[in-house]
Amino acid sequence: MKRLFDEHKIRRVTELSGAWHFSIDADDIGEQNGWQNGLPTAKSVIVPSVWNNEIGLLNYEGAAWYEKRFYTSGGTLRFVFESVMTEAKVWLDGNKLGGHYGAFSQFDFIVPNVKEGEHILVVKADSRFDKKSIPQKKVDWFNYGGIARDVSLEALSGISVLSDHIKYTLSDDMEKAFVSAELELYCASSEKTTSNISVTVGEKSIYEGSITLEANERAVLSTPTFELDNILLWSTEEPNLYTVSIKTSTDDLIDKIGFRQIEVKNNKILLNKKPIELRGVNRHDEHPDWGFAFPPKMMKRDIDIILDLGCNTVRGAHYPNSHIFLDMLDERGLLFWSEIPIWGGGFPDDVLEDPDVVERGLEMHREMAKYYYNHPSIIIWGIHNEIYTLYPCTYGISKKYSEFLRENGGNRLITHAAAFPFDDDSLEFDDIICINMYKGWYGGDLGEWDKFVSDFDKHRKKIGQDNKPVIISEFGAGALAGFHSYFDTLRWSEEYQADLLKYCLELFHKTDYIHGFYIWQFCNIRTSPELELNRVRCFNNKGILDEYRNPKNAYFTVKNLYERFASEEK
Numbered sequence: 225m226k227r228l229f230d231e232h233k234i235r236r237v238t239e240l241s242g243a244w245h246f247s248i249d250a251d252d253i254g255e256q257n258g259w260q261n262g263l264p265t266a267k268s269v270i271v272p273s274v275w276n277n278e279i280g281l282l283n284y285e286g287a288a289w290y291e292k293r294f295y296t297s298g299g300t301l302r303f304v305f306e307s308v309m310t311e312a313k314v315w316l317d318g319n320k321l322g323g324h325y326g327a328f329s330q331f332d333f334i335v336p337n338v339k340e341g342e343h344i345l346v347v348k349a350d351s352r353f354d355k356k357s358i359p360q361k362k363v364d365w366f367n368y369g370g371i372a373r374d375v376s377l378e379a380l381s382g383i384s385v386l387s388d389h390i391k392y393t394l395s396d397d398m399e400k401a402f403v404s405a406e407l408e409l410y411c412a413s414s415e416k417t418t419s420n421i422s423v424t425v426g427e428k429s430i431y432e433g434s435i436t437l438e439a440n441e442r443a444v445l446s447t448p449t450f451e452l453d454n455i456l457l458w459s460t461e462e463p464n465l466y467t468v469s470i471k472t473s474t475d476d477l478i479d480k481i482g483f484r485q486i487e488v489k490n491n492k493i494l495l496n497k498k499p500i501e502l503r504g505v506n507r508h509d510e511h512p513d514w515g516f517a518f519p520p521k522m523m524k525r526d527i528d529i530i531l532d533l534g535c536n537t538v539r540g541a542h543y544p545n546s547h548i549f550l551d552m553l554d555e556r557g558l559l560f561w562s563e564i565p566i567w568g569g570g571f572p573d574d575v576l577e578d579p580d581v582v583e584r585g586l587e588m589h590r591e592m593a594k595y596y597y598n599h600p601s602i603i604i605w606g607i608h609n610e611i612y613t614l615y616p617c618t619y620g621i622s623k624k625y626s627e628f629l630r631e632n633g634g635n636r637l638i639t640h641a642a643a644f645p646f647d648d649d650s651l652e653f654d655d656i657i658c659i660n661m662y663k664g665w666y667g668g669d670l671g672e673w674d675k676f677v678s679d680f681d682k683h684r685k686k687i688g689q690d691n692k693p694v695i696i697s698e699f700g701a702g703a704l705a706g707f708h709s710y711f712d713t714l715r716w717s718e719e720y721q722a723d724l725l726k727y728c729l730e731l732f733h734k735t736d737y738i739h740g741f742y743i744w745q746f747c748n749i750r751t752s753p754e755l756e757l758n759r760v761r762c763f764n765n766k767g768i769l770d771e772y773r774n775p776k777n778a779y780f781t782v783k784n785l786y787e788r789f790a791s792e793e794k
């Protein structure tokens with residue numbers, strides 16, 4: 225299930241989810257033994273899933289193969305993979321279609337002239353790290369492997385629509401939208417083809433035209449701007465969505481958009497010109513029984529819990545989430561921060577300045593901006609998390625990534641999560657300054673937060689960055705669910721976690737220049753046993769829920785505060 229709605233009425237789509245043949249390849253001998261033509265074993269797994277949840281494979285890091293046999297009536301086929309962890313190679317009937325690097329983004333292959341009949345699709349997924357991996361091996365989440373999100377097979381015909389970006393600006397009174405579409409088209413026919421193209425937004429036709437493409441040619445069509453009157457804005461209270469319908473003579477694509485404006489003005493974050501305090505949690509798209517193959521039903525439940533908590537935003541720490549999760553956020557009016565998995569703590573400078581790694585990170589940003597462009601819920605692009613900002617290379621990386629997203633990422637705020645905010649010249653590329661800080665947990669006591677808040681106020685003024693709202697993007701404490709203490713300073717107790725969060729949240733809420741906070745974290749997550757961070761139970765236990773989504777004391781503390789803050793919006 226790729227989206228919450230049907231993306232096509234005309235195009236035939238076959239979900240390739242379900243039973244696939246599966247084999248691990250611990251010695252990496254599959255390719256030389258011809259497994260790309262079909263697997264030697266018939267053990268099966270259900271796709272999407274991660275292999276680490278299979279009995280005996282929890283800690284398997286390496287290559288594994290998947291095979292699916294399918295029938296097609298033939299023609300031009302497009303294979304769409306939403307997430308293969310981490311490196312993928314794909315073959316159809318033994319012929320290599322290509323590869324992809326990166327666990328959390330969509331990719332596809334188009335194959336013309338496929339004959340009618342049964343075919344074999346083979347995928348090799350490899351979860352190993354090397355010197356150029358993003359993230360690096362030292363990372364605070366579990367390294368799952370497998371086909372973790374959906375795979376689908378689309379039959380393309382004539383001129384087909386591969387992707388759409390709906391671009392808009394709003395009039396000053398926000399009653400009108402000036403809308404245009406950028407369409408990625410492909411000619412799936414074996415001869416030169418001419419096709420009509422129409423685009424409607426809601427009930428309104430915003431474009432009618434035609435295009436001629438050579439066989440297998442790709443093109444980008446940018447429509448003129450159309451003025452839409454009396455629009456209903458998308459907001460957290462009223463998440464109005466519009467259906468976009470793109471049709472050619474033989475193909476179609478359906479999408480959803482919402483009209484909203486996010487900006488920074490007079491030191492505040494404005495959503496649709498109204499100041500907003502961001503009250504959020506950091507969430508990994510992870511569950512101990514499902515890994516990163518997080519089922520949609522449970523996504524909905526997480527969103528129900530997050531809304532019940534009184535949040536208006538979620539940070540997708542530390543990678544792009546799936547379309548379906550974003551569709552749910554779009555529908556429910558929850559704001560989202562999306563980022564790529566450059567998780568600084570693990571990156572030494574010689575890796576970070578490697579041009580291949582920088583390009584790999586840029587490609588991840590390209591994919592994130594390309595596939596998630598139309599989701600109104602995404603209001604923040606995060607370019608990286610906790611990179612050591614005193615490396616000489618960090619400034620250039622921040623510049624490159626922020627410039628790319630500013631140019632190609634639509635109406636969003638750009639930031640990075642800063643762990644060294646007093647030594648960070650990348651702050652100049654941010655629209656909002658976001659700080660990860662764990663005072664009261666990693667050393668120091670709670671009172672140090674007050675000193676930090678006043679010191680950073682002076683610092684931002686000194687470096688001329690005081691025109692930007694500040695967000696505390698991570699703070700928190702570990703608590704073992706069920707461990708209680710009369711002593712409110714006893715670490716790992718539910719009481720200490722709740723007290724720390726209360727202290728921090730009250731301080732942030734009353735501080736003039738702080739306009740949001742994301743608690744670390746929504747729920748406990750599994751981490752790597754090899755992580756030198758020494759995580760109790762191999763889990764990061766800073767969730768305000770446990771990993772099975774049972775609330776700790778802190779949940780109720782935060783809920784009370786978030787509900788109070790909402791009633792006194794600053």
Ligand code: ADA
Nearest residue numbers: 364609610660698744764766
């Ligand atoms: C960092 C990091 C998180 C998590 C957190 C922690 O700030 O960004 O992913 O590891 O620390 O729990 O220590």
